[in-house]
Amino acid sequence: MITGIGLDMIELDRIRRLDERSPKFRTRVLTPAELVDYNGLAGRRRTEFLAGRFAAKEAFAKAMGTGIGVHCSFQSIQVLRGENGRPRIYFNEQERGFVSITHTKGFAAAQVVLET
Template sequence: MIQGIGLDIVELDRVARLDGRNAKFRERILSARELHIYEQLKDHRKTEYLAGRFAAKEAFSKARGTGIGTDCSFLDIEVLSEASGQPVLYFKEQIANGFVSITHTQTVAAAQVILLNS
């Protein structure tokens, strides 16, 4: 049974501006493992990756019904890819019971999360 559904969309230009001003932005959003992947990417792909993870984490927090805050921070949530490329959600280092889909256009990144009851 579905516990919750979350959806988020973010403009790539906005994320690029925030990231370009200060590395602290990406450090507030990405876990150490995600940051390692981010650092290996090329210019525009970095923005897509960061924006996609931002949208996925916002969508996850909406699906939980909590939003981002003390009980669910950006760093509590990880979105890592399997060898096939499929993104997998982790919450507080435990695999989350649900699904995430991330997409990009030339101007936006969007993500949808569906969480299932345990």
């Protein structure tokens, strides 16, 4: 049974500017394991990765019905590559639901579906 659906979309330029302004932004959004993947990328691909993870975490928090805050933080949500590169979403280290991330020239978007 589906218990929540979340969708988020973010401008790549906005994420790029935030990331260039302060490395604290990426360490606030990405977990240590996600930072390893981020650091293995270069240029535009880094921005797409960071924006995609940001959108996925926002979509997850919306699906949970909490938003990002005390009960659901960027660090408690983790998106890692699974088999064949498929993203897998974890909350407090437990796999939860399904996530899809996409990019265009100017945007990143993510959808999360939670089920019991």
